[in-house]
Amino acid sequence: MSTQDTTVGDMLSASVPMVRTLGITYLETTAERAVLSLPDRAEYHNHLGGPHAGAMFTLAESASGAIVVAAFGDQMARAVPLPVTTEMAFKKVAMGDLTATAVLGRSAAEVVAELDEGKRPEFPVSVEIRRADGAVTSEMSVVWTLRPNR
Numbered sequence: 001m002s003t004q005d006t007t008v009g010d011m012l013s014a015s016v017p018m019v020r021t022l023g024i025t026y027l028e029t030t031a032e033r034a035v036l037s038l039p040d041r042a043e044y045h046n047h048l049g050g051p052h053a054g055a056m057f058t059l060a061e062s063a064s065g066a067i068v069v070a071a072f073g074d075q076m077a078r079a080v081p082l083p084v085t086t087e088m089a090f091k092k093v094a095m096g097d098l099t100a101t102a103v104l105g106r107s108a109a110e111v112v113a114e115l116d117e118g119k120r121p122e123f124p125v126s127v128e129i130r131r132a133d134g135a136v137t138s139e140m141s142v143v144w145t146l147r148p149n150r
Contacts, residue, residue: 008070016065018058026066027099034066034102040095050095056129057088060140063102064125068144071108079115079146084122086142094129094137102127115146 009026013019022044028035038051038059046052051059061083068081105124114121122145129138 008066008073012062012066012069016062019062022055022058024059024062029066029070031067031071031108032103034063034070036063036066036100036102038098038100040097048093048095050093051098053090056094056098056138057140059098059100060088060102060127060129060138061086061142063100063127064140064142064144067102067104067125071104072111072146075112075115075146077149079148082145082147084143084145086140088138088140090138092131092135092137094131096132098129098131098137100127100129111146115148118148120148121146 008029012026013024023039023041025037026034027037036059038055040051044052044055064083065081072079072081102125105126111121111123122143125142125144127140127142128136129140130136
């Protein structure tokens with residue numbers, strides 16, 4: 001784990017109480033990829049015995065936020081990252097521990113260039129949630145923006 005992993009994960013865990021409540025952990029946070037895990041906890045199970053959809057949504061949204069902070073943390077003095085839209089698809093029944101992996105859909109440099117031009121850039125982040133056997137249980141797509149501080 002790099003220093004950035006610890007910094008981003010610790011910062012987000014400290015500032016987002018729901019992350020702590022669910023026991024989400026940050027495995028990797030870079031400008032290219034964020035990987036988070038959600039432990040299998042009976043108190044958050046649904047009627048099928050797996051993680052509740054709300055817990056899975058929080059895991060995926062947290063992964064998308066982690067990559068945004070890792071990629072654009074140096075822009076926070078001049079812009080606020082905000083989610084614009086989110087869509088989640090449930091593919092297979094989720095059971096056991098889950099891992100969410102988020103990736104940026106545009107280069108950070110391209111997004112920052114738009115911010116430099118005075119624009120309010122939007123960019124997609126895609127997230128896959130997998131079970132321990134590797135099966136993709138859910139996919140999330142989040143469109144983020146960097147809202148300039150004016």
